[in-house]
Amino acid sequence: MVNNAATLGRSGVHDFIIIRVAGINLALYAIFLLGFFLTNDVNYLSWKSLFSNLGMQVFTIITLLSLLAHVWIGMWQVLTDYVKPVGLRFILQLALNAAAFSYVIAGLVILWRV
Amino acid sequence: MKKQRPVNLDLQTVSFPLTAIASILHRISGVIMFVATGILMWFLAESLSGPVGFANVQELMGSFLAKFIFWGILTALAYHLVVGVRHIVMDMGYGEELDQATASAKFTMIASGVLSFLAGVWVW
Numbered sequence: 032m033v034n035n036a037a038t039l040g041r042s043g044v045h046d047f048i049i050i051r052v053a054g055i056n057l058a059l060y061a062i063f064l065l066g067f068f069l070t071n072d073v074n075y076l077s078w079k080s081l082f083s084n085l086g087m088q089v090f091t092i093i094t095l096l097s098l099l100a101h102v103w104i105g106m107w108q109v110l111t112d113y114v115k116p117v118g119l120r121f122i123l124q125l126a127l128n129a130a131a132f133s134y135v136i137a138g139l140v141i142l143w144r145v
Numbered sequence: 146m147k148k149q150r151p152v153n154l155d156l157q158t159v160s161f162p163l164t165a166i167a168s169i170l171h172r173i174s175g176v177i178m179f180v181a182t183g184i185l186m187w188f189l190a191e192s193l194s195g196p197v198g199f200a201n202v203q204e205l206m207g208s209f210l211a212k213f214i215f216w217g218i219l220t221a222l223a224y225h226l227v228v229g230v231r232h233i234v235m236d237m238g239y240g241e242e243l244d245q246a247t248a249s250a251k252f253t254m255i256a257s258g259v260l261s262f263l264a265g266v267w268v269w
Contacts, residue, residue, distance in 0.1 A: 051236070054229050061222060075192075075199040082193055102179050109172050127179070134186055141190045 037124060038107040039100055050104045053097035060094040079145065088142045095138040099131045167250040171228045174221040181218040216261075216268045223260035227253045 040046035071077050081087055106127045114120040161169075191198040205211050231253050235241055240249050 051233060055233075058226050058229065061226065075196050078192060078199065098182065102175075105172075105175055106179070109176065130183065131179070134182055137186045137190065141186075141193060145193050 035107075035111075037111075037121075039103040046104045049100050053101040056094055056097040057101060060090065060097075063090070082142060082145045088145075091138060091142060092135075095135045099128075099135055102131045103128055162247070163250045163254075164246050167228060167231075167253060171225060171232075174225040174228075177221040178218065178225060181214075181221065184214070185218070212268050216265050219264035219268070220257070220261040223264060224253075224257040227257045227260070 038046055040049050067073070067081060082091070106124060110120050110124055110127075114123060188202055192202045193199075206215070231240075231249050234249075235246070240246060
């Protein structure tokens with residue numbers, strides 16, 4: 032069995048499952064938000080009340096964590112295919128994962144203040 | 146050295162099958178959305194910061210550039226989502242034959258094209 036330390040899962044099969052489960056959650060969130068935009072008169076009050084809801088806050092944080100897992104694996108797949116020098120790939124993946132982590136932290140802080 | 150070895154590496158004569166194009170676009174749309182999430186997080190923060198921030202976002206979304214970027218993000222999302230669903234359907238063992246895969250790749254392109262058009266209508 033081939034293990035690679037730079038990706039998220041413990042094995043390819045683990046990665047396979049994580050990226051799909053996370054992807055399904057991301058799809059559901061996108062469809063939910065689209066539904067909100069299409070069925071509501073979106074103004075500051077309705078927008079704020081949506082994100083003040085505990086369920087929506089949990090859904091948003093889970094979605095950002097799904098995004099972190101999804102891009103960690105997805106970017107690893109893309110980088111290992113196209114960026115061959117290990118040092119450069121290491122730096123790129125570190126930067127991209129740091130950005131993905133930042134999205135999660137930003138989401139937590141934004142929702143904390145709503 | 147044998148003379149009959151294949152030496153055709155002229156990329157002009159080699160073309161990607163539709164399934165390969167569907168795959169590479171899936172990657173490109175994913176990378177685009179990853180970067181775009183940074184923009185979306187800023188929009189979320191500003192729109193929830195207060196009535197003034199929300200009005201700022203509304204005003205910004207009135208500009209052509211912002212609408213165009215938003216339309217681009219929605220197009221990447223539509224494509225990535227449709228092809229992602231195709232991926233999962235194929236994981237479950239459906240449509241794995243070459244002709245079926247080509248047909249479903251064609252379908253995802255058409256479907257996401259339609260969704261992209263609808264997104265454009267919605268944004269403008």
